[in-house]
Amino acid sequence: MRPLRRGAVVLCAAGMLATVLTSPAVGLGNGDDDSRGNTDGGGQDGDTLTAEARTEVVITGDTGGEGDGSLAPIDTGWTPPVCWYEPFMTAEEFEAAVESLDGHANRALNIWSPAQAFTDIYRDNNPADWAENFNSVYSGVGYDNYNLDIADEGLWWHGVINPNRRNDYRAGTDCVEPIFWGDPTDVPELPEAIDDEVLAEYAYDEIGIPETEIELSPDGEQLVNLATWIWMEEALLEPRTVRAELPISGVWAETTAEPVALTIDPGSEDAVVFPASGECAVSEGGRIGAPWTRGDEGEDPPCGVRYERSTHRDGSFTLTASLTWEVSWTGSQSGGPHPLPGGVFETTYDIVVSESQAIVR
Known part of the structure; x- marks a missing residue:
């Protein structure tokens, strides 16, 4: 039986190997931390980027104690989600994070990438070169000035891997949408966009089940x-x-x-x-x-x-x-x-x- 992670809030294991990504604009990672700017990791190897993001989801309740485990679904054709998209930054926060990129792993964005990859796409609405140069899922959508002009209409979203389902995640096929703009109260029309049902299924994985003592x-x-x-x-x-x-x-x-x-x-x-x-x-x-x-x-x-x-x-x-x-x-x-x-x-x-x-x- 897979061991249950402990704690009331989703915590990060420092230095964990990041997920391999193939887009300069994908903020997809381990879903393993509860605070912005508090993860290390990331790197670059040619056109392949590595990144480490986090989930902002807070878990409370009966998450278990010493000796507790987790439920094995009776329906073996169903599992909680392996990943999802969630809002993670305001327009102002995103601007500050991008403008602080200096060629090193950025703690706020949790991605190692040339600053130009972000400024071209998210500030200057000039995504063509990145869509062409990277063998990636990037769709070529660009934005003006980090959407600061419509800052009150949405938040920036990114993909996060369910920390309980890392072994099930398939790089290049699951939650591969680059960082995008969306309304946090009007869930984007993406199958993995987070809503209360996705949260409920994630919580399923987090329930601590005591040993069956007869x-x-x-x-x-x-x-x-x-x-x-x-x-x-x-x-x-x-x-x-x-x-x-x-x-x-x-x-x-x-x-x-x-x-x-x-x-x-x-x-x-x-x-x-x-x-x-x-x-x-x-x-x-x-x-x-x-x-x-x-x-x-x-x-x-x-x-x-x-x-x-x-x-x-x-x-x-x-x-x-x-x-x-x-x-x-x-x-x-x-x-x-x-x-x-x-x-x-x-x-x-x-x-x-x-x-x-x-x-x-």
Whole structure:
């Protein structure tokens, strides 16, 4: 299971290798920092540029702690976005950043590029040479004076890689639009332009899911033909909510994961599960299963397993406890709640089963 990054705000790993870009005007990077001008990196090799940008998205809520993990979507054909476009600079900020370019990696733009690449395109509306000289996605669109004359009508946008999905990002095919001008309250017509749904899907990746801790009765070593009662306490089944917000535009989304069922795989064909489906639902009281009591003598557990063979040859059986979570989101633009694909979190246990002439709890 992929480890979860910690912290309430998206943080940057200093010195991380930047994404390779092929346009002098693409501000696309790791999406890995929460403050402007606070990343290093970037370089140039012929016509290939490297850059490192950051996301301004702020993450708060149940992002997890030590030992927590992340959800694996049940729908294997769906994943949170690998990248998106988001606003990152005002016209005034962009002008200052470009005019400060001196041939070194610019911390504000997070790109290493000749100053002329930016002044030609974004100040002087003269993009033709760059569109021709770089084997890139650059479309040849130019701008006048950094759009200072219409500064109150929009912000500059760039592409950011989801820090949880770097391995899924395909350079040259995902989020390859150069830095462009757009209204932060009227999302540009690009599939990856950030809105509350994109934020909700990003928050999905950030939810910290605690280890699926089950209780067994009897505890420890099990006995052949004696039912093992399995349960989870209410405190371990609390919903988890993460909020993703883009302060520069005021767009936000809250994504909530709520446990709904525990599936038991005993790890042996010589076993009977309870219920027969192996799926133990969360009760109205918020608990899964129940501990054994003396009043339950002779009863089948509401959630559990009965092994019919010992492990003296195998050492142990691997019992897998998979907790299924339903996921939904609410956003500033779309209301809600709206569904997202459910997720699952698995934990395995080594179960030793012994033979005994007497059944004693």
